[in-house]
Structure formats: C-alpha cells, structure tokens
Amino acid sequence: MVGTGGGPERLAVRRRGGVMGTLGVLGAVAALVAAGLLRWLPVKARGRGEDLSPVAVAGLRGGTAAALGVALVELHLAGTVEVVRHGRLLRVGHKGPGPGLTPLHRALWAAFGRALSPLDAGNSPAARRARAELFAELTARGLRCGRARLLLAALAALAACGLGVAVAVGGDLAVGLPPAVLPLAVLAAPARTLAGRRVLRGLRRRNPPPGAAEAVHSSDVALLVALYGRPALKRLVPELADRTALLGGRSLSETVAGENRARNDFGGVTGGSYPGGGM
Template identity: 45%
Template sequence: MGTFWAAWALAGLVTAALLLLWPLRGRTDGLTTAHLAALRGGSRAALVVAVVEYRLAGPLDADRGGRLRLQGSAKPPGTPTPLHRAVRSALARPLALADVAALPVVLRARRGLRRELVARHLLCGRLRRTAAYVVALGAAGAAAAAILHGSAVLGAPVVAACLALFAAGPRTAAGRRELARRRRLHPLPPAPRTAARPVDRPGPADEAALLVALHGRRALRVLLPVFAARTGMLGGRTARDVVSRSDRVVGYSEYWALGSGSTGPGSDSTGPGI
C-alpha cells in the first residue's frame, strides 16, 4: 500500500513541476531592464528600477523625508515602458515610493508588465501556478500516506520536493535560465572597501540600471546606497542604518533622514522583490 501511495505522490509531483516550470524556452528578445527586474523580483522590483533610471538620468531626486521629486518635464530614460510613463505621471507631485506603488496607474502598468512576461513564457501564469500548487499539495498528501504505510524512504523525498515547489516562485525554466545567463554576463562589482560615509557611485547609467535589475538590493547597496536608503528601497531601512558610526561623529546629519518606512520590494528571491 505504501508503494501505491508513493507512486501517486511521484506522479503528482511531476505534474506540478511541469505546470510550474514548463516551458524550457521563452521569448527573450527586447527585454528591458524593467522586464528583467520583474522577472527577478516581481513587478515591485520593476518599479524600483524605473525610479532608479529616472534618478540616473538626472531629473529625479529625493528629499530628506524620502519623497521622490521629478524636476521639470522629465522624459522617460533609456527604453521606456508603460511603467516608466506611469511613474512620470504619478510623480507630478512629490510622493514616497510606497505611495507611487499603490497608485492605480502604476498598478495597471505593473500588471501589464507581468502579463507580458507570462506571454513570453518566462513567468508562470496565476491560474497555472495555482493549479500547480493544488497538485503539489495533493502529492504531498499522498506522500504522507505513503510514509504512514511504511514507505518513508519513498515518501519523504516527495514531501521535501513538494515544499521546494512552493518556495520556487513563479519563474518558468526558461525564465530561470535567462536570468542566470544575464547575471553571468553582468556580475555585480565588489563593494568599495572604505570607512568613509557611503556615496552614490552608479557609474554608466545603462550598466547601473541593468545591475539593479539583475541583482536588486545588493546592487543598490554598492551603487546607490544613499538614494536607496533615503527612499526606503533597502527593505524599509533608513539612511541612518547605512551611514557609518564615524560619519555620525563628524556630523553628516543630512544622510540621517528617514526613508518612506515602506517595506522594500523584496530580495533576490523569486517572490516580490527589489
């Protein structure tokens, strides 16, 4: 009986994995930094990259309270997407990043970006992902029954694999491969070894935006630590958390302003993130 349940569990696991990870190939031509950020960390990460690109282009700054301010008639930088245009529209007045993310025009653009990645077969659609989780849950139940019937050697690995599927995130195999390829081509430079106060050193705008899209918070801490901390892009951390103790002694209080207090768009995981 244990072997019977283990066979059903294995079949369910394979079905769930195919639903979640298939296909092996997707359309990767024409991907912008916003697409790559959404592929890595969700649509909130894409929003962060769009804001960073405006910052790198020059017309955007943040005040001490973390509110974003667009100066003049800013044009969308680089290869604009509907998300860039939505951000420009949202920042007609100073807003914190969390407030920008919640605006309907920005939410629509974020959803559109995700739908495009699903159409490219780089992300798994919501219905298919839900079906995969339901099947995985059934497979885990069958594996638990196999364990109760004395087939722990067969059932336990299936339970572990089902739990891994729940933590795998929405990227398909094609999306995972493309993200890994881009990260190999554009590794994150090492952080500067200095005890001085953090300074934004983004370098070339195109390369900096791409590194933020591919590496998230780690790139922000290396390239734009002051701006990212001030605006709450580092997961709710403030500028005070980034400034070194020695800087506080010599009085760099302008970098102590609180960020927006919002939860950052996530980590380098597959869930919503920077």
C-alpha cells in the same frame, strides 16, 4: 484455531496496505512531476533575452519589488524625479518622463506629480496596471509562470504532499516522507520558468558584477541593479538607496499611506511594506 485464522487475515490487511501505499506513492510522484512541469516549462524562451528592458529583467528576477525598484532607479538617474523630504520622491517640474520608457516608468512619473513615498507611487492604480502588463509580457514569452499555471502547480504540489503524508501516516514513513516534503520546494520556488532562469544566467554571464574599485557607466547601472538587486543598488546608487526605503530597511518614515497609522501607534512605518523592499 483462532490464532491460525488470524494469520491470513493480517497478511491480507498488510498486502492491501502495501498496495495502497504503492498507489499513494505513485500518485504523489505523478502529482509532483505535474507540478514541476507546470511551474518550470518551457525550457526555451520565445524571443531573445537581450532585448528585455532592465525593468523586465528585474521583474523576472525579483518580481514586483525589483521591477518597481529598478524603474525608480532609472527615473532618478534620468533626472526626472528627485528625492525630497522624508524619503519621498517628486517629479522634476521642467522635465518630461523621457523617451523609450515602459508603462511602469510613465505610471510612476505621473504619480510623482506630488511628493510621494515609493510605497504610495508603487500602489497607484496606474502602476498596478503597468505591473500586470509587464508580467503578462514575461508570461507570453515563456519566462514566467502565469497565475493560472501557478495555481494549478500549487494544487498538484499540495496533492502530492497530501498523498505523501497519507503514506507516511499509514506506517511507511521512509517512503512517504520524500513525496510529502519535496512539493514544498515547488511551492517556494520563484515564478520563473527554466527558460527564464536560462535568460538570467546568460545576462549575468555577459554582465558580471563590478569590482569595488571598478567604474560603471551610467547606462549600465539599471541593468546591474536589475540582475543583482540590493548589493548593486547599494554600491551603484548609494544616495537613492540611503534616502529612500529601496533597501527594505526602516523607512524614512512619513508616507501618505502610513501617516495615519503612525499617529495611532506612535511610530514610523517600515520599508518592508514597500514593494521595492525586496530588491
């Protein structure tokens, strides 16, 4: 009698577990879809991608690091800043910042009134404000997720992951594992929307990377660096890349921000700490 009584109870428990597992999977899928929509919509940009400045294109592709790097490249190509000792940059005294520049260019140019590393100039208050304005513009055009949407997408992705883990731990590993793992792709994805991706694809289609022996007009250098990052920087602006920390390798040491730290640890500072190190 005890054996026969336990059978229906175990069956009921299994049924309840199956229902809870199904609800968990449905909840995880719904949360994952919400995270994806928050992260990647809209599909179409507000306005044309062709009118984006190289700095904006760089910010869209690579975030803060790329935007700062391209702004420095443009200032260098315009002859308004020069590389001095230890990889620092200094404003050329008799030249202004130049016409048609973004607030980020002007902030960096002002910072280079004294010899500074790219790290220090990029971390100046004016440069941080200019970066915030740049990303706000990209967000307003539907090309990049703002902070609020990124946070909501992250919360939805974490909820999906938690529900998937709960289903997997509950005994249905094959069903629970995908919704537990897929949210990680959402969390690791760049802040670009689908519209931003389309804009970058279109710009790359119209501006392919130059061949090894192909001459590049100076007016195209900044956009190519914005689109293709480190390879284009090393190919098109080798002197600037080699003498500063723009490629993100070991820094040409003494930055104002890192000198005290260097004295303590008997070493230099690495270029990875520079926001442009992620070109």
